[in-house]
Amino acid sequence: MSLVLNREQLSDYLTKVFPQVERDFVIDSLNENSITMRLMVEDRHLRPGGTVSGPSMFGLADVSVYAMILALKGRQSLAVTTGCSMDFMRKPDGANDMIARCSLLKLGRTLAVGDVLMFSEGSDKPVARATMTYSLPPEGSAAAAFG
Numbered sequence: 001m002s003l004v005l006n007r008e009q010l011s012d013y014l015t016k017v018f019p020q021v022e023r024d025f026v027i028d029s030l031n032e033n034s035i036t037m038r039l040m041v042e043d044r045h046l047r048p049g050g051t052v053s054g055p056s057m058f059g060l061a062d063v064s065v066y067a068m069i070l071a072l073k074g075r076q077s078l079a080v081t082t083g084c085s086m087d088f089m090r091k092p093d094g095a096n097d098m099i100a101r102c103s104l105l106k107l108g109r110t111l112a113v114g115d116v117l118m119f120s121e122g123s124d125k126p127v128a129r130a131t132m133t134y135s136l137p138p139e140g141s142a143a144a145a146f147g
Contacts, residue, residue: 001107002032003030004071005070005074007029007030010027011027014063014067014070018063021059024045024059025038025039025059025060025063026040027067030067030071033103034068034102035064035067035068035071035102036100036101037063037064037067037099037100037102038098038100038121039060039097039098039100041097041098045094049091051093051094052092052094052120054086057088057092057098057127057128058084058130060098060100061102061132062081062084062130064100064114065102065104065114065116066134068102068103068114069107069112069134073107078137079136081132083131084132085130086130087128087130089126089128089129090125090126093121093123096121096123098118098119098120098127099121100116100119101116101117102114102116105131109138110136111136112134112136113133113134115129115131116131118130
C-alpha cells in the first residue's frame with residue numbers, strides 16, 4: 001500500500017488535530033512499511049529514578065500506530081485505540097529521547113493492528129514493545145470524513 005500522506009503532510013496534520021502534544025513527538029522517518037517516531041524526552045516524561053514513565057512510552061506507541069494509519073489511509077482523526085498490550089523489558093535512559101519503530105501487522109477497512117519497538121536513543125536494545133489495535137470509522141461515514 002502506498003503512502004497517502006508524506007512525512008511533512010502527516011506532521012502538519014498531527015499538529016492540527018493534536019496541538020497539545022506538538023512538542024512531544026517528531027517523525028524521524030516514514031515509508032509505506034514503517035514509521036520511526038521520537039519522543040522528545042523532558043523532565044515531565046520521567047518518573048522517580050530518572051527513567052521514562054510507562055504512560056509516556058504508551059503515548060509514543062499510540063501516536064506511532066495512529067500516525068502510520070493516517071499515512072496509509074489519509075486524514076481520519078476519529079480512528080481510536082481499542083486495545084493495547086505492552087511489555088517493558090529494560091529501564092529506558094531518561095537522559096535520551098525515546099525512539100519508536102512501528103509497522104502495521106494489519107490494515108483493514110475497520111481494524112488496524114500495529115507493532116512498536118521502543119529504544120532509548122543510542123541503544124539497539126529495546127526497552128519496550130507494544131501491540132496496538134485501532135478501530136477505524138467505516139468508509140463513507142461522517143466520522144471517516146472528519147478532520
